[in-house]
Structures are given as structure tokens and as C-alpha cells.
Amino acid sequence: MSDPTEVAGEVLRWHLERRRFESFAAQFGIGDVSAAYNVQDVVVRRRSEDSGARPVGYKIGLTSPRMQQMCGVDFPLSGVVLDNLVYRSGATVALSHFVRLGIEFEVAVRIGRDMEPAILPTTPTAVREFVDAICPAIELIDDRDADYTNGLDALSLIADNSWNAGIVLGEFQNTYPDPGDLAADVSLNGEPIDHGNSREALGHPFVPVLWLAKHLVSRGKTLHRGDVILTGSIVRTRFAKAGERYRLSLEGLGGVEVAITP
Numbered sequence: 001m002s003d004p005t006e007v008a009g010e011v012l013r014w015h016l017e018r019r020r021f022e023s024f025a026a027q028f029g030i031g032d033v034s035a036a037y038n039v040q041d042v043v044v045r046r047r048s049e050d051s052g053a054r055p056v057g058y059k060i061g062l063t064s065p066r067m068q069q070m071c072g073v074d075f076p077l078s079g080v081v082l083d084n085l086v087y088r089s090g091a092t093v094a095l096s097h098f099v100r101l102g103i104e105f106e107v108a109v110r111i112g113r114d115m116e117p118a119i120l121p122t123t124p125t126a127v128r129e130f131v132d133a134i135c136p137a138i139e140l141i142d143d144r145d146a147d148y149t150n151g152l153d154a155l156s157l158i159a160d161n162s163w164n165a166g167i168v169l170g171e172f173q174n175t176y177p178d179p180g181d182l183a184a185d186v187s188l189n190g191e192p193i194d195h196g197n198s199r200e201a202l203g204h205p206f207v208p209v210l211w212l213a214k215h216l217v218s219r220g221k222t223l224h225r226g227d228v229i230l231t232g233s234i235v236r237t238r239f240a241k242a243g244e245r246y247r248l249s250l251e252g253l254g255g256v257e258v259a260i261t262p
Helices: 004-016 033-051 065-071 124-130 154-159 206-218
Strands: 055-061 077-082 086-088 091-094 101-111 131-142 164-169 183-188 191-197 228-230 235-239 245-250 254-261
Touching: 004 033, 004 154, 033 077, 033 154, 055 164, 055 206, 077 154, 077 164, 086 091, 101 164, 101 245, 124 131, 124 206, 131 245, 131 254, 164 228, 164 254, 183 235, 191 235, 206 228
Parallel strands: 055 228, 086 164, 091 254
Antiparallel strands: 055 077, 101 131, 101 228, 101 235, 131 164, 183 191, 183 245, 245 254
């Protein structure tokens, strides 16, 4: 494989040039998931150094059958969220900042204590002991006009930080119903457009959290107190247009909104 630093430099250049996303893993000899995450690590580090932003959590993608079918990838993947791309509910984002802005609707989890390898939970139920709060959330992705026709290349997606371009958070709730079966309603400019359920995230949002914790340990990393995790889309992605306002409402947790400008 090519040097991860070299590949990351190309990925970042493509973003600056607003180049359309195309699979690149084979071109650079990225042959497995570990190699793809090695590139992602450099991409995130370079973005952090360039912007002065720091990592504050993770996004997990492709945790629902609908999203796996849409992308042609049958396993979850993760990316890192930087603090300069975290917004509060009601935020306005400009289309001009993206090549193609996708809106995804999720359950966010905030970690309450470090998930050290020695005390890593072994079941989704045990994850609850490590969770401080949850809230409805929207992920902003920039797929750079990717072609989904024949499925996406998972290794290229991972190396490109799983397309994360920001997150919008509702109000975190320390007391909440079991998040394994919460009705989700999505509206566009006040009109209902879709429905889902929190169980779309691998059956329960704590399942992706457990997957992420194990994944990080395998790479010598740890989930830390205060980390925010988006657990995966529970409703199909929407590609935004100027003048739109999206809202996700989660049963028992309230809602989160984002408005789109040119």
C-alpha cells in the first residue's frame, strides 16, 4: 500500500478541489479495513492541525438495512467528529460549503465514563452503565456527488472519514426511555416526509456503541468520558436543497432541527 500520509494528502486535496467522490482504495493499494483506518487517522489529524479543532466523538455509518442497501455495504464503519463541526439544534448551514449535502437522522449518545479495555462492556445492556445521556441528532454528510449505482467501496469511504461533515445535536437527556424502540418522525418544512425507529441501528443504538468501543480497542484507542457518538441513520438519507428545514422528532426525547441556505 502507498504511504497513508500520501493517500491522506490526496484525499484532502480532492476535498479542496471539490472533486467528485470516486473509489480510490484499489488505486493506492488499500487492501483491508485496517489500512483504510490508517489513512483516516492521518486525514483527521491533518484537518485537526489545519483548523485547530479537536476530536469530540464519532459517527457510525451503515447500521441500518436501509442504509446498507442504499450504499451496497453490509457492515458498519466509523469516522471522527471535530468540534468545529458540532452545531446546536436550529442551526443554519450553507449548501455552498458542500459538494452535495446529505441529511441523516440518528440517535446520539454521550459517554459518561471511559470504556477502558479491562472494563469493556460485553453486551448492549451493559453499555447503559457507560452512557451519560442521549438525544436526537442529525448528521451532515458530504458524499461529493458519489454514484451509488453499483454500490460504494467501503475502504474508500472509511479512508475519507466516512463522509462526516458535521453533526447537529438536540438537547441531551440524562433520564430517557429505553432507546431500543423509539418512534422517529422526520418533517420537511413542517410537513411529515418519513418515519423510522431507533431499532434500525443494528437493533438497538447501544449495539453500534459496543461495536465502536471494540473497534477502537482493536486499534489501541478508547472511548472517553464526554465523547459523543452518532449511532447511525434510522431513516433514509435526504439530499438537501436551499430553503429546506428538516426536523427529526424522537419519541420521548424531543427533536432536532437544521435549516439549509444557499
